[in-house]
Amino acid sequence: MKIRTLLLAASLIFPALGAARAADVEKPDLTIGVGGKPLLYYLPLTLAERLGYFKDEGLNVEINDFGGGAKSLQALIGGSVDAVTGAYEHTIRMQQKRQDIRAVIDLGRYPGIVVAVRKDEADKIKSIADLKGAKIGVTAPGSSTYILMQYLFAKAGLKPDDASFIGVGSGASSVAAMQKGEIDAISHLDPVISKLESLDAIKILVDTRTTEGTETLFGGMNPAAVLYFKESFIKANPKTVQALTNAFYRTLKWLEKATPEQVAATVPEEYWLGDKALYMKAFEASRQAYSTDGNIDEASMKSALNLITATDPEIEASAIDLSKTFDGSFLSKVKTP
Structure with a gap:
């Protein structure tokens, strides 16, 4: 009671x-x-x-x-x-x-953003500079995944229009875009990145999920x-x-x-x-x-x-x-x- x-x-x-x-x-x-x-x-x-x-x-x-x-x-x-x-x-x-x-x-x-290339393009695209002319998937134009790519392009001496940026969304659609070969590279976040890694579909170029990766790119947080x-x-x-x-x-x-x-x-x-x-x-x-x-x-x-x-x-x-x-x-x- x-x-x-x-x-x-x-x-x-x-x-x-x-x-x-x-x-x-x-x-x-x-x-x-x-x-x-x-x-x-x-x-x-x-x-x-x-x-x-x-x-x-x-x-x-x-x-x-x-x-x-x-x-x-x-x-x-x-x-x-x-x-x-x-x-x-x-x-x-x-x-x-x-x-x-x-x-x-x-x-x-x-940022937690990862830039990766499609595995079958990895032998040709080994750096950000190699992305010239590529089709790059981002969550949406103008989003943080897009902005980071612009920063990387500037550091590599590329112009904003040296590649095509395609909005691939934030879930299964972004995974599918990579699997179907609709994009050559991707600037995205987890769990999408880990899903693509598990499929052995990508090779990572830049990783800002970790302290080490972020400090390497920006020199700090x-x-x-x-x-x-x-x-x-x-x-x-x-x-x-x-x-x-x-x-x-x-x-x-x-x-x-x-x-x-x-x-x-x-x-x-x-x-x-x-x-x-x-x-x-x-x-x-x-x-x-x-x-x-x-x-x-x-x-x-x-x-x-x-x-x-x-x-x-x-x-x-x-x-x-x-x-x-x-x-x-x-x-x-x-x-x-």
Whole structure:
């Protein structure tokens, strides 16, 4: 009887707590945009949703999945989503366009992007410079997978139009494009890359899933996926932004200790691309890429700016105020259960 009484009391208390938190935030019902939710690049978003951390903060979050990061950014600018989990570089790029977009928490320390060539082309394409004239698959034109290729092209002395870039999506369609020979190379993320590796379909040229690979390319960390908003939304809804920051920070701490089995058991089965063991392997390959504290330091901001200025002549480094790309005030007030 005592146990039953305690359970009944709990069933009454916890919904009440959730309702209290919902009443405390300005916008309990909100929409987050993302460009390729099944990708491990955006794993913290799926985990926060599936682990119930949004609801614990009194939030009812709807997630809109777009074809690529550039499209989710467009949705934010157009007002059809309230926030985006997307590439940090968007906050820099939009400042040049006089759009005040700010990140509040870093989800990925490294891009996690891999550039690989089709196995039967590997004898001819041994470096980035050899990709001149090739057909290269990216998640979507303008996305982070495309931007990284532009950076690599610039470093190799190639022009942006020295190859054809083809949007291949973020799931099985990208695997199929490589298998069918529709593309010669690919700039993509896990689990797609690990799936292609398991099929012995590719040879890797650049790997930013790891500390070593990222430092070799950039000379340090290079922030990837973040949670960002319009500055106007942050000012109007500080409690809502704090609640989302709390949920994502809690997710990062869960992820820091989670086993591959726990991660695979939490995400939807369709994320496995038909192979649970492969998904776990892919997570392990990308594990170093996730942030553990959510912060972006000045050196990482400058690294991201260097990537952009190397690929886009319209971006003037002197005109960018990096302090306006990341608002760490919410991270400093995070309280976890």
